[in-house]
Amino acid sequence: MLLFQFEGLAEDLLRDNDWHLFREFARHHPELENWIPDLERPQALTAAINIYRANAHPKLSFSPQPFPRVSAPTMGLWASNDHYLTEAQMLGSATYLDATWRYERLDGASHWLQLDQPDVVNDLLLDFLSR
Numbered sequence: 001m002l003l004f005q006f007e008g009l010a011e012d013l014l015r016d017n018d019w020h021l022f023r024e025f026a027r028h029h030p031e032l033e034n035w036i037p038d039l040e041r042p043q044a045l046t047a048a049i050n051i052y053r054a055n056a057h058p059k060l061s062f063s064p065q066p067f068p069r070v071s072a073p074t075m076g077l078w079a080s081n082d083h084y085l086t087e088a089q090m091l092g093s094a095t096y097l098d099a100t101w102r103y104e105r106l107d108g109a110s111h112w113l114q115l116d117q118p119d120v121v122n123d124l125l126l127d128f129l130s131r
Contacts, residue, residue, distance in 0.1 A: 001052050001056045002058060004049045004052040004053060004056075005052070005053060005057065005058065007046075007053070010049055011045050011046055011049065014045065015040075015045070019036055022036070022039075026112075027083060027110070029110065029112055029115070031112065031115050067096050068096075069096055069097070069098050070096055070097050070098065070099060071097075071098045071099050072099055073099045073100045073101075073102075073128075073131075074093075074097055074099060074100070074101055074102070075101075075102040075103070075104065075124070075125075075128045076090045076091075076093050076094070076101070076102070076103045076104070077090075077104050077106060077113060077121065077124065078090040078091075078103070078104070078105050078106070078113075079105075079106045079107075079108075079109035079110055079111065079113040079116070079117075080105060080106065080107045080108060080109065081108060081109060081110045081111075082109075082110060082111045082113070083110070083111060084111050085111065087105070090103070091103065102128060104124050106120060106121070
């Protein structure tokens with residue numbers, strides 16, 4: 001995530017050598033060959049990285065309140081094969097809530113759980129949003 005803070009450089013490094021670093025980052029996910037053509041569109045890779053630039057700036061790590069309080073009911077989804085977000089981090093999200101918290105663990109899914117288990121994710125979202 002620190003690399004993503006370097007605008008231009010991050011994009012260049014991810015694209016370099018036929019997307020080698022990106023392929024490693026994505027752990028050669030089966031959907032990877034579908035992602036690259038989309039990310040090659042003008043500004044698409046920058047748009048994808050901007051979520052980290054907006055929400056994971058390194059200075060937040062040293063802030064006593066790195067995230068704003070959330071007052072809306074929230075559901076956290078975590079995948080047991082996520083190599084980037086730990087279950088403890090996901091569960092710790094509840095400390096930033098002033099509303100109800102629902103946690104769902106998806107066994108066997110990766111960081112890209114909505115691609116790995118779309119039906120499960122959709123069912124959970126529809127159930128959560130219908131309440």
